[in-house]
Amino acid sequence: MDITAIVPAAGEGKRIGGHKPYLLLQDKPILAHTLITLQKFDFLSEIILVVKKTKIDFCRKEVIKKYNLSKVKKIIAGGATRLDSVFKGLREVNNKAKLVFIHDGVRPFLSEEVAAKVVRAAKRYRAAAPAFPCIETIKEIKDNLFVEKTLLRQKIWFVQTPQVFQRALIVKAYEKAKKKGIRAGDDTELVERMGQAVKLVKGNYRNIKITFLEDMILAQGLCRT
Template sequence: MRQKSIAVIVVAAGQGERASVNGDAVPKQYRPIGGKPVVARTVAAFLDVEAVSHVLPVIHADHDGNFAALDLADARLLPPVSGGASRQASVLEGLKALEPLQPDYVLIHDAARPFVPRALIEAVIAAIADNDGALPTLPVTDTIKRSPDGHMVAGTEDRRQLHAAQTPQGFSFERIFSAHRRAAQIERDFTDDAEIAEWAQLRVVMVPGDRDNIKITHPDDFNRAERLLQGDSRMETRIGIGYDVHSFAPGDAVWLGGVKIPHSAKLQGHSDADVALHALTDAILGAIGEGDIGVHFPPSDMQWRDAASTIFLRHAGELVRRRNGRIVNLDVTIVAEAPRIAGHAPAMCAVIAETLGITASRVAVKATTNEKLGFIGREEGIVAMASASVEVPRVD
């Protein structure tokens, strides 16, 4: 079977004015991070993927000299083409330039995302094999307010249905090229290529994005990018451990890992008594030296009566973000004779990941019994143990 050809369009045609510092005239895509220009890092990320057949930069008409100064050399790197007046127009120019090559698939990526990981690129490529398009997304963790006038709140969006889009966005070349040509004929500004695909009624699937796949837009983003590059020299990894236990009480279901599981009893507690999320929350708080769950949500405070434990977990995750940290991985072990838990573990991982705004691959949930020993063996309650690995800026 013939190997599919995959072309990449790196969109670098903007002026980058929002990222300028003190009137710096160098466009953001040509400014260095760790001694290497942004766009050079972006191009290199795709050339590092063996499945990629061609990489086509789309640049501003006035930036020929800037791009030539990068001195990039690779047989798969095509000569840059000039973009248009908008991102949408620039992508169309790139698609036109690729037409003679007739690639099977095309990935469209913002040059201002220089840290796109190989695994993410490969995940998008794999997803478009069975779909018209694919894009990486991250779950939205903040509460989103709607305000038509930018002043008064008019409503609150359901963030469970909201996802932040990243690039690269991958498509069948012919289908997205056709959609772009038709979109150019109407008076509408599309925010990204996936929106054009949606408008053209193409089938677009989401794949998990990556928190480090940041887009450099404002001056402070360069500082964050430098921190990402410096990695271990500026960051340190901390480990937290959590333990919780709840006894059974009359009821018909238990909450574990944010999932309601039918059972002949419930867990006794002030909140929903989700022993797994309580242990996990304590583990995260412990990793960043923020005490335990009782410090932040005292059981004496009636506002937390029957509260969902995802509230506690989300708060712990927000404290990590406030420290400019990130959650590396989480591991939860639930010890119970009943109910049977293993079959619910994937759903628990998904709830935990969505609550914290991380990928499910960073979460592990395991279950075991106590071999009929002790109060657990007598089915009087459930124990959960958790560990959290958190990366935060180093404090000397």
């Protein structure tokens, strides 16, 4: 089955003080680590990379060519938001692709075991993502930071990427979202809004999204294990 990966990496990185995908992790850009990982997955047919327009040449020369990432077939300019960038990526997906595999460019520690489980679930259920159970107490708050209520931790899971979908399903979800001006926290929310059930599979804590400077310290440690 043909599976196309879309890797959005066009964010501003405001919370970390720079363009996250290009921060160096053991002398390689974070984005390079992520793409090297995806390159190794036999079940992926191709990768579409979505970056800021000003970074296209850099990615082509210093990431794709330098690390021989042959599965990256297209590098395109992203949009104003992550959802805009993914939508642009979806327009470039080969019509032969049955599944679309959407993975954050700043999650370099995805394991093949987890990715394969998500793909298998998507083949069966049309939409799937990795997640892990919450281990902290979660509070819903008021605007003044007083507690509104305590949420039931046992029913709260943290969702990661890759989020994998039947191609026709995710294209339809994005087209509907664009038409209605819908914004969402992630890709799965868009198909949920259409009434599609999303199957979660057990992920792991290593699959971090590098968002804050503290995450870089953790990432350095993960590189050594």
